[in-house]
Amino acid sequence: MTKRSTWSIPYLVFMIIFVVLPLVLIVLYAFQDGNGHFTFSNVTRFFTDSDSLSTFALSLEVAIENTLICILLGYPAAWILANRKFNRSAVTVTLFIMPMWINALMRTLATAELFNMLGFTLGKGTLLFGMVYDYIPFMIYPIYNILMKMDNSYMEAAEDLGATPWKVFWKVTVPLSMPGVMSGVLMVFMPTVSTFAISEFLTNNKIKLFGTIIQENINSSMWNYGAALAFIMLIIIGVSSLFGGERESSAEGGLI
Amino acid sequence: MKKVFAQAYLYLLLAMLYAPLVFIAVFSFTESRVLGNWTGFSPKLYVNLFTGGMNGGSSLLAAVENTLLIALVSAAFATLLGTIAAIGIHNLKGRKRAGMQFLNNIPMINPDIITGVSLFLLFVFLHITQGYLTVILAHITFCTPYVVLSVLPKLSQMNPNIYEAALDLGARPSQALRKVLLPELRPGMVSGFLLAFTMSLDDFAVTFFTRGTIGLDTLSTYIYTDARKGGLTPELRPLMTIIFLIVLVLLVVFNLRQNRAAKSKAN
Amino acid sequence: MAGDYIIDIQHLSKSFGGVKVLDDINFYVRRGEFITLLGPSGCGKTTLLRQIAGFINPDEGRILLEGKDISSIPPYERPLNTVFQRYALFPHLDVFDNIAFGLKLQKLPAKEIEVRVKKMLKMVSMTDYEDRSVDSLSGGQQQRVAIARALVNYPKVLLLDEPLAALDLKMRKDMQLELKEIHRKMGITFIYVTHDQEEALTLSDTIVVMNEGKIQQIGSPIDIYNEPVNCFVADFIGESNILKGRMLRDRRVAFIKHEFDCVDEGFGEDVPVDVVVRPEDIYFTTDPAKCQFKAKVNSCIFKGVHYEMWVDTDTGYELMIQDYDPYAVGTEVMLYIDPDDIQVMHKERTRNVLDAEVVDGNHVRILGAEWECEVPADASAGDILKAEIPFDKIELLDHQEDGKLAGEVHFLLYMGNHYHLTILTDDGDHLWVDTNDIWDKGDLVGIDIAPGGIKLRKADD
Numbered sequence: 001m002t003k004r005s006t007w008s009i010p011y012l013v014f015m016i017i018f019v020v021l022p023l024v025l026i027v028l029y030a031f032q033d034g035n036g037h038f039t040f041s042n043v044t045r046f047f048t049d050s051d052s053l054s055t056f057a058l059s060l061e062v063a064i065e066n067t068l069i070c071i072l073l074g075y076p077a078a079w080i081l082a083n084r085k086f087n088r089s090a091v092t093v094t095l096f097i098m099p100m101w102i103n104a105l106m107r108t109l110a111t112a113e114l115f116n117m118l119g120f121t122l123g124k125g126t127l128l129f130g131m132v133y134d135y136i137p138f139m140i141y142p143i144y145n146i147l148m149k150m151d152n153s154y155m156e157a158a159e160d161l162g163a164t165p166w167k168v169f170w171k172v173t174v175p176l177s178m179p180g181v182m183s184g185v186l187m188v189f190m191p192t193v194s195t196f197a198i199s200e201f202l203t204n205n206k207i208k209l210f211g212t213i214i215q216e217n218i219n220s221s222m223w224n225y226g227a228a229l230a231f232i233m234l235i236i237i238g239v240s241s242l243f244g245g246e247r248e249s250s251a252e253g254g255l256i
Numbered sequence: 257m258k259k260v261f262a263q264a265y266l267y268l269l270l271a272m273l274y275a276p277l278v279f280i281a282v283f284s285f286t287e288s289r290v291l292g293n294w295t296g297f298s299p300k301l302y303v304n305l306f307t308g309g310m311n312g313g314s315s316l317l318a319a320v321e322n323t324l325l326i327a328l329v330s331a332a333f334a335t336l337l338g339t340i341a342a343i344g345i346h347n348l349k350g351r352k353r354a355g356m357q358f359l360n361n362i363p364m365i366n367p368d369i370i371t372g373v374s375l376f377l378l379f380v381f382l383h384i385t386q387g388y389l390t391v392i393l394a395h396i397t398f399c400t401p402y403v404v405l406s407v408l409p410k411l412s413q414m415n416p417n418i419y420e421a422a423l424d425l426g427a428r429p430s431q432a433l434r435k436v437l438l439p440e441l442r443p444g445m446v447s448g449f450l451l452a453f454t455m456s457l458d459d460f461a462v463t464f465f466t467r468g469t470i471g472l473d474t475l476s477t478y479i480y481t482d483a484r485k486g487g488l489t490p491e492l493r494p495l496m497t498i499i500f501l502i503v504l505v506l507l508v509v510f511n512l513r514q515n516r517a518a519k520s521k522a523n
Numbered sequence: 524m525a526g527d528y529i530i531d532i533q534h535l536s537k538s539f540g541g542v543k544v545l546d547d548i549n550f551y552v553r554r555g556e557f558i559t560l561l562g563p564s565g566c567g568k569t570t571l572l573r574q575i576a577g578f579i580n581p582d583e584g585r586i587l588l589e590g591k592d593i594s595s596i597p598p599y600e601r602p603l604n605t606v607f608q609r610y611a612l613f614p615h616l617d618v619f620d621n622i623a624f625g626l627k628l629q630k631l632p633a634k635e636i637e638v639r640v641k642k643m644l645k646m647v648s649m650t651d652y653e654d655r656s657v658d659s660l661s662g663g664q665q666q667r668v669a670i671a672r673a674l675v676n677y678p679k680v681l682l683l684d685e686p687l688a689a690l691d692l693k694m695r696k697d698m699q700l701e702l703k704e705i706h707r708k709m710g711i712t713f714i715y716v717t718h719d720q721e722e723a724l725t726l727s728d729t730i731v732v733m734n735e736g737k738i739q740q741i742g743s744p745i746d747i748y749n750e751p752v753n754c755f756v757a758d759f760i761g762e763s764n765i766l767k768g769r770m771l772r773d774r775r776v777a778f779i780k781h782e783f784d785c786v787d788e789g790f791g792e793d794v795p796v797d798v799v800v801r802p803e804d805i806y807f808t809t810d811p812a813k814c815q816f817k818a819k820v821n822s823c824i825f826k827g828v829h830y831e832m833w834v835d836t837d838t839g840y841e842l843m844i845q846d847y848d849p850y851a852v853g854t855e856v857m858l859y860i861d862p863d864d865i866q867v868m869h870k871e872r873t874r875n876v877l878d879a880e881v882v883d884g885n886h887v888r889i890l891g892a893e894w895e896c897e898v899p900a901d902a903s904a905g906d907i908l909k910a911e912i913p914f915d916k917i918e919l920l921d922h923q924e925d926g927k928l929a930g931e932v933h934f935l936l937y938m939g940n941h942y943h944l945t946i947l948t949d950d951g952d953h954l955w956v957d958t959n960d961i962w963d964k965g966d967l968v969g970i971d972i973a974p975g976g977i978k979l980r981k982a983d984d
Contacts, residue, residue: 015360113292
């Protein structure tokens, strides 16, 4: 029986080659110059270049704003969807989840085209709107999931102890659903901070986000600087996943 | 009253989510090359899409083919690798198990661009020419964790005595695996495969960085290049409409079936 | 001789992660016997069964099947079959294919398989169910299929791991009778694991009582009920009054501060013992000549067939009595016990005996903590002595951090006027404590020793 544990070895080898080694390479390239010598210059270049820094700041700003708007709009939606008083239809839930299954570029392109036709100027406003449009299903789904799984007796106990519906919501429902919100944040914040195609579409390439400058550097063979930028993003991911804690069960085959 | 407000809110959000898709769908039934310009009903774009009679020849159809082929191959390999890995991880204990699960989480937490850039650097570092092979390897990398996560719960929900019961009744370990374990894991493997398949279909960034310069296009990279050239190939409109409908029908059918199964089990 | 024993277990031991789960287990099973391994959860009974089935290899010792050592044979080559606790039916196969699983692996002709499966379905009263999916069956039906699936292979021994634990009470009683009937019809040896003493008493020819990886007693249900060898068995099987006593001489024992005639001999004179009296063996009388002691009823509860009463004796002990007639609370009653019904047991221990390392003139180290006590003048630092600590000199505290040691209440016995507790310290050592305070099993406690509670003596005494 215990011999079966060796079955994890092929995957371990695979992950070392295709997950660990590539990440090590990012770090390696980030601290090398074009001739393969060790250097800090790639990293210092980022911190001394005001363009890179402002792009970086803008990316963070857009990601945070997008995440907040997704929570503000998505939480009530998830709550209504999970509440049997308001919604009993599985199809409505499916409709909210469905956009997750359609290619994001396709949806973004459709949005950008719609903005174009309506005569909106493509810029930060349309960027934010389009991002919310793209990512809100990823916020609604994990929150909905955790609200559905929540044991109703917690709420009943709170009511029984004299809490008004409003208090029950703030003191019981919201704290207990925080893991769902956290995994929603991870599913929204990370991709927004790193996106490149989506921002290019939505602003007609007028606003550059961090992802775009990584892409531009890699594509124009500035691998070392590109790797340094990717390294900085890796650090942001590390930090935010520490805050997010364990990724909740949202990804565990629950989508299908 | 509350109920009206609540439902109004849901429908408002849905309208926002679906407006662009409906917009594209509506304008897929007209010939105009400029989006938003209605020149009367015509199925010409659909005809063009399937006969390849569009500007730029049949490259859009080729991109669709590539997308499906890559998704199919990657999902199949990911399912094989992920199932074997899940069985292995399930039998690990303590720190080794936690370590494997941590590694398994990395590709899921990593944004696409990091996965893409890091694999690009790997292939450059190993002097592997980029093309179909590298794209498929990259897709297997980010798809397998989802298979592992789909199969692992099936293993832990499984009555551990079932495998022992097979041995007890005279099955050798290989027979017990084939006759008892695999049938038990099949639902997890199927949903893992489907997840992997859709992840692969959806991917843009990883493909973008690992496809090399041989002109390999998937639907995503086709759209990206197309959009950067400034124009949207009109035939994308019917294609998007079709994909949109397929996904919608599949999800609704799947959900209804799942609900029915849940209900019949509850009875 | 050996021909009589179908299974012979010799010196079997097993540890998991340094914890001894089975400790030198020895017993044999006669051909055709219904033998039950009985004990609380965690006593090692399931581990023992799984070793016989072949899912776990023993660290030490041997398992003989008809005189042949099978210890290192894999489960799929052992002619034994198991009925698992949660049935473990294959969910993707229907009833017929579940039962036929073993026969198909043996590559028997389809005809024969069908005949044998049908015969077995009839045996467990499940005819006509062969096409049903196992998910659609009730717990009781699944259990029948599980039994049929194992028996269809005609195993030399059938192993049953708490097969009825998941069923409700009524169904359990019915299935017990059916199991007994199947055992009689098939003539196959059954080894049955349960924690339910009533089930064990009902079903078994022989019961093996286990606790903490050791066999406590082997015997027929009647022997085990009437003549438990220690407090654990007496407490685990049936209801009992367990009391501290003193064997005065042969056939004369003192407990609850009264003297009684009994039938036990050979304990010696004036020896501390434990005494067990079953609650149904204490009789009420109105005849002052028969009365051995007086008591006052303090509670009376109707239990269906009988009444359960607690009485306070005139000497300050509390006893449980079962009788068909109730006595009102507050009634003064006269009681007597037949000499036959008094079971006298050797005391396993009369105090805690632990290693003590001398630290200095008035400190020793016991169980890793330092304690103040009188150290003999001729002992020097580093010497290892024996410390004796009476049960009532150990104090238990509500909070683990308040004591020098921390532990958990592992086992408790009510002894009529106080509790006798077994404490498992965090380091895995046992301490025995007498207390008047009420604790529950699993309570976390701090441990201290009362001043003057430690007596030291030479290790080799």
